Amino acid sequence: MGKILLSVGYFLVATPVGWASRLIHDPLSRRRDRRAQTYWSA
DSSP: HHHHHHHHHHHHHHHHHHHHHHHHHHTTSSSOOOSSSOOOOO
């Protein structure tokens, strides 16, 4: 029973925090740079 409560608590806390942090800031900087001429690397 304890593992179930911990799992539910984790998903009720960690998931919304992760979503909110992604809305505020992109942690992997995946947005495209419009000024870049190319993304190909040699």
